[in-house]
Amino acid sequence: MSTATVANVATGTKLVQARNVSKIFQRDAFKVTALDNVSIEIAGGDFIALMGPSGSGKTTLLNMIAAIDRPTAGELLVLGKNIFSLSDTQAAKWRNEHIGYVFQTFNLIPVLTAFENVELPLLLTKLSSKQRREHVLTALNLVGLGDRVHHLPKQLSGGQEQRVAIARAIVSDPTLLLADEPTGDLDSHSATEVLEILKRLNTEFHKTIVMVTHDPHAASYAHVTRHLEKGMLLPA
Amino acid sequence: MAIPITYNIRNMILRRGLTVMTALGIGLTVTTAVFLMMLLAGLKKAFVSSGDPLNVLVVRKGSTSELVGGFAKDKLPILRTLPGIALDSHGQPMVSGEWVVLVALPRKNGSGNVNVTLRGMEQDGIELRTRHAKLLDGRWFQPGQAEVVVSKSVQGRYSHTNVGDIIDFGKGPWKVVGTFDGGGSSYDSEIWADVNQVANQFNRQNAIGNVYLRATDPVAAQALKHRVSDDQQLQLEGALETEYWDKQTSSGGGIKVMGWIVGFTMAIGSIFAAANTMYAAVAYRSREIATLRVIGFRRGSILTSFVFESVLLALLGAIVGIVLMLPFNGMSTSTSNQATFSEVVFKMQLTFPVIGWAVVFAVVMGLIGGVAPAWSAARRDILAALRD
Numbered sequence: 001m002s003t004a005t006v007a008n009v010a011t012g013t014k015l016v017q018a019r020n021v022s023k024i025f026q027r028d029a030f031k032v033t034a035l036d037n038v039s040i041e042i043a044g045g046d047f048i049a050l051m052g053p054s055g056s057g058k059t060t061l062l063n064m065i066a067a068i069d070r071p072t073a074g075e076l077l078v079l080g081k082n083i084f085s086l087s088d089t090q091a092a093k094w095r096n097e098h099i100g101y102v103f104q105t106f107n108l109i110p111v112l113t114a115f116e117n118v119e120l121p122l123l124l125t126k127l128s129s130k131q132r133r134e135h136v137l138t139a140l141n142l143v144g145l146g147d148r149v150h151h152l153p154k155q156l157s158g159g160q161e162q163r164v165a166i167a168r169a170i171v172s173d174p175t176l177l178l179a180d181e182p183t184g185d186l187d188s189h190s191a192t193e194v195l196e197i198l199k200r201l202n203t204e205f206h207k208t209i210v211m212v213t214h215d216p217h218a219a220s221y222a223h224v225t226r227h228l229e230k231g232m233l234l235p236a
Numbered sequence: 237m238a239i240p241i242t243y244n245i246r247n248m249i250l251r252r253g254l255t256v257m258t259a260l261g262i263g264l265t266v267t268t269a270v271f272l273m274m275l276l277a278g279l280k281k282a283f284v285s286s287g288d289p290l291n292v293l294v295v296r297k298g299s300t301s302e303l304v305g306g307f308a309k310d311k312l313p314i315l316r317t318l319p320g321i322a323l324d325s326h327g328q329p330m331v332s333g334e335w336v337v338l339v340a341l342p343r344k345n346g347s348g349n350v351n352v353t354l355r356g357m358e359q360d361g362i363e364l365r366t367r368h369a370k371l372l373d374g375r376w377f378q379p380g381q382a383e384v385v386v387s388k389s390v391q392g393r394y395s396h397t398n399v400g401d402i403i404d405f406g407k408g409p410w411k412v413v414g415t416f417d418g419g420g421s422s423y424d425s426e427i428w429a430d431v432n433q434v435a436n437q438f439n440r441q442n443a444i445g446n447v448y449l450r451a452t453d454p455v456a457a458q459a460l461k462h463r464v465s466d467d468q469q470l471q472l473e474g475a476l477e478t479e480y481w482d483k484q485t486s487s488g489g490g491i492k493v494m495g496w497i498v499g500f501t502m503a504i505g506s507i508f509a510a511a512n513t514m515y516a517a518v519a520y521r522s523r524e525i526a527t528l529r530v531i532g533f534r535r536g537s538i539l540t541s542f543v544f545e546s547v548l549l550a551l552l553g554a555i556v557g558i559v560l561m562l563p564f565n566g567m568s569t570s571t572s573n574q575a576t577f578s579e580v581v582f583k584m585q586l587t588f589p590v591i592g593w594a595v596v597f598a599v600v601m602g603l604i605g606g607v608a609p610a611w612s613a614a615r616r617d618i619l620a621a622l623r624d
Contacts, residue, residue: 066530068529068619088535096531107523107524107527109243110250111242112240116242120533124531
């Protein structure tokens, strides 16, 4: 990612508009409400932390923004588009173009090197091999792993793995960076490194970040923290 | 762009134990298929390569093989005068009246007697077969002498067939005076002698079994064939030698049927082995599949990737199967010719078509075995897969 290609959405533009979104799971004979009438707006350039106890619905909301889960009721516009009207194939393409996703457990492909892992989203673009290489090296340098390009995930520490995962999430310069407990599996030192990178991505490169976390320290890096409880979004 | 091939190859290497076991399983099935195809290829070569497109075989109308039939000897001079026949080294029409009979010879390994083809021919019979038969040892038989020349394969399989040996069949002893190489053709299963000696010893003096005519060129060969067949007075049938031998490949019918049954049964087992391995791969890599989907890879890409991996596995099996069969290439074996009831000696042939079909066979197994697991991978719900 280069500074010339960032900030494709003006700061302050409404990126995410959730209106009365509900999600109800059927578990055997019981109905479980994961999200209950949630309405939230996220503007371009925001760094928002979603906090709440386990089962409060924060990851469900994150997955809906990423178009990998669907609500039972309500409307969710991302970049002004109702993403639930997209077909499965369209949603995949849309995710590739607009979403960077960071998992708690890194989810790197174990048999691919750091370079190859980061290159994956770019394989779906029309970039040439040379251009892909430039983008991948830029992303890996940005997360401080320019010297670990050919390392396999098992040859990296947990913190380094998560930094590779961040590089993979930002390499295609997505509009939204979604992070699900990005520091949940890390020691405090590595967690701080990861959070510093996210902060830099937000302040320096104007990335819009939605981060799910349990950790108040992690949440302190965000501009805004919103709390969910029993599927309901508490007032700001 | 699809999911990179390195992803599949490295995963196969990572789980090398399972990969090797599955490839071996598929390899054994391919081995069976290759073995049967090598037999058929060898048999086909033995028969098809026996024919020379310039030789026209004349048999009695309705006769299905050289062994069955025979016609009046006075038709032979008529055949010699037909136009389009090439001249031999003496300036005479290259024509050979012949008798083909079966003689029982004892096997060298002591497993009893087997029918072997004895071909009585004129001197021109040797000349019109020079494309296939080359004298290796000794000399050709002399007209009017009870002498035989045996093929190298016959010499290797039956007793008393070395040059200088005396061999006993018909009315009396025959002297082995030479050995020839039939060049992988069905002549490799034959013993050659003077036609008059054969006729005398087998009480067939007044007739001739069949006649070979050597045409000057392919057009003349066709013309000769039709002229003989269309002549109502002769009551004979002409066929290009190549066509005749092609019909004789029916001897491979049994091998083909057995091949289909064994190959099909084993293929089902291998398909399940491949499917089992791929289902394990899908289960093992559930979270990776979900991650690829989150990144933006479509269901189709996942499906293609896993089917491709299954095909790769099968190709590995094909290589194993083909390599295992390499030592059998060129090995001599025999079968019974259903048309003549004689033994046909031939060499197993690992030809490029055999290799090609083995690869196709393996790929089809890989495709069938891989589709269902790949489909389940592609259809898997992202969230459910992420939780695995």
